Amino acid sequence: MSCLCIHYHSTETALLGILNDIYGEASEGRSILLIALDLSAAFDTVEHSVLFSCLENSFGVCSQVLQWVRLCLTMFTICFI
Numbered sequence: 001m002s003c004l005c006i007h008y009h010s011t012e013t014a015l016l017g018i019l020n021d022i023y024g025e026a027s028e029g030r031s032i033l034l035i036a037l038d039l040s041a042a043f044d045t046v047e048h049s050v051l052f053s054c055l056e057n058s059f060g061v062c063s064q065v066l067q068w069v070r071l072c073l074t075m076f077t078i079c080f081i
Helices: 011-027 048-059 062-073
Strands: 002-006 076-080
Touching: 048 062
Parallel strands: none
Antiparallel strands: 002 076
């Protein structure tokens, strides 16, 4: 899992990091899945505790995935996994 778009870092740096990861995995014959989410704008108007509760209780999101969403909403603008 990679979270590459950290505040005050450029999009170019993030894309180069992603491409590097993709090329590295592909050269070893591994499959690659890229999911890009911009969670910051979408959930700015939602109280995060309500969102986390809903994700956990209504959708069964828990453990590491829930922690990842918390991390992305508090520290990162865009996260790539």
